[in-house]
Amino acid sequence: MNLSGVKALTFDVFGTVVDWRGSIIADATAFGESKGVSVDWERFVDAWKTCYRPGMHRVNTGEVPWSTVYAIYRTKLEELLVEFGIADLTEAEKHHFNRAWERLDPWPDSVPALTRLKRKFILSTLSNGDFACLVNMAKHAGLPWDCIIVAENARRYKPDPSVYRLAIQLLGCRPEEVMMVAAHNYDLAHAASHGMRTAFLPRPTEYGARQTTDLRAEGDWDVIVDNLEELAQALGT
Amino acid sequence: MNLSGVKALTFDVFGTVVDWRGSIIADATAFGESKGVSVDWERFVDAWKTCYRPGMHRVNTGEVPWSTVYAIYRTKLEELLVEFGIADLTEAEKHHFNRAWERLDPWPDSVPALTRLKRKFILSTLSNGDFACLVNMAKHAGLPWDCIIVAENARRYKPDPSVYRLAIQLLGCRPEEVMMVAAHNYDLAHAASHGMRTAFLPRPTEYGARQTTDLRAEGDWDVIVDNLEELAQALGT
Structure with missing residues (x-):
């Protein structure tokens, strides 16, 4: 695959760029200590996360209005x-x-790699997180995005086609000029179906030590690497 | 006016942050020389700009679809x-x-001032320019935005109310937590009507040496300064 035409990289963020689970467990643990509350915060956070996909699915099916x-x-x-x-x-x-x-912390390779990639490419988020959440997270974590594009802009969540199409359109690019970067195979499969280029990297502890999903590439992605520093290398930055 | 609650600054860009007229005249002059074409580029660029407001107005009235x-x-x-x-x-x-x-160059005070302001505030565009145009311009001119919000996100142009309201909503703020910064009084009047804070600075040569409009503040704006460095100072950065 010739990748010389790629102009912009769109990143999944939760899991791919930041360690949401580790960060929130640490945040909640500190909160619990400050309040004198003893809770199994790993179990709490894992339970909290279970509302995420069903909640977005109800929006995408039209069962509930935008939320x-x-x-x-x-x-x-x-x-x-x-x-x-x-x-x-x-x-x-x-x-x-x-x-x-x-208030999420980046994986150790994220900021150095994004800083390198930014010299050559437009770097955008393409996340299901809220616009304000991504803006505030970038301030917190020092993520050097050129722009923030999120599902909220389309008022539908990934993997709804409108989200990928809107990102390509806003960036003023042809689909093959935009590369989706994600640690989740489903996201890349949908991006590829719209003509985007794809890059996979695993985040094997995103869901904790017993994670069983997305441990490896499950498609013929354009780039398959072990982390974002390797992506920066693979793309010549 | 107590401005301690301001969290985000939204900037008009063309004229307020970048010198579009001077930049395009220089760009076109260089193009003309490379092609051996002799044209009064000031007249050309001023004629080009005349399509801007009527073109946006036709979108806002619904006379034509989004463009x-x-x-x-x-x-x-x-x-x-x-x-x-x-x-x-x-x-x-x-x-x-x-x-x-x-390919527009910033006014001399823009980048130093934005760099200072970024330490304390979320910095967003709130421009009628296309999303891709603003992203590429930021790369060209080194404008350190935290995020790009444009009229295209609302598919209506300023001063349509939907543009200001969408920006406030995307930023996750209350209206009074967002300050509109512009060299154009009409823009601030509309921002204020939605409850936003306002900052005016004149750009007396935006339209060339014979400019007659927006030479001074025409409303009771929250902050009135001579340039963006003074705004950075006024806002304690």
Whole structure:
């Protein structure tokens, strides 16, 4: 595959660029200690995450109107606080807790690799996270995006076709000039179906030590590497 | 006015941050010299710009479907090439010429001031320019935006209310947490009508030496300064 025509890279972010699970467990653990609350935070965060895909699916099918990811997580948070016996949080505390999804730390290779790639390519997010979440996360984690494009711009979530098509259109590119970078095979399969180039890297501990999915490339992606530094190398930066 | 609650600054770009007229005249002059074409490029560029507001107005009234600014300029460019007797340009040359709108240089104070402001605030565009144009311009001019928000995201042009409202919503802010920065009084009047904070600075040569409009603040804007460095100072950065 000749990749010399690639002008822009669009990145999945949660899992691919940042370690959401490790970051939120650490954030929640610190919160719990400050409140004197003892909870199995790994179990809490894994339970919290379960609302994500069904919540987005209900938007994409039209079962519910557009809803931000923050709203989806907030609804689930209220349930979990009851279930785990965490009572008496103020509205400000719950808001702050829910905003853990923007206080995420990058994997060690992410910032150095993005900095290299930015010299040659337009770097955009193409995430299901809310626009404000991605902007605030970039400030927190020092992610040097050229622009933020998210599902919210299309008011549908990946893998709805409108999300990929809108990104290509906003970037003013032909599909083959845009490369989707992700640690999730499903995302690349959909990107490829719209004519985009694809790059896979595994994040084998995104879901913790017992992760069983996306441990390796499951498609004939244009680039398959072990991390983002290797992607920067493979793309000549 | 207490401005301590401001979290994000949204910038008009053409005229406010970059010198579009001077840049395009220089770009076109260099092109003319390379082609051995002698044209009054100031007159050419001023004539080119006349299509901008009517083209956007036709979109906002629904007279025509959504059209990018590049498409608006490209249609006018074809007319002007005939009118000014510039014949025989290839499609690639016309495409490149039309893309002058992304090869724009910042005013001298813009990059230093944005760099200072970025430490404390989220910096976004809020421009009528196309998304891709703003992304490519930022690469060309070194403008350190945190995110790109443009009229294209709302598929209506400023001053349509949907553009300001969408920006506030995407940034996850209340209106009073967002400050519109512009060298154009009309833009600030509309921003203020949606509850945004406002900052004015004049760009007295945006339209050339004989400019008669927007030479001074015409409203009770929250901040009135002479340039962006003064804005950085006024906002404590």
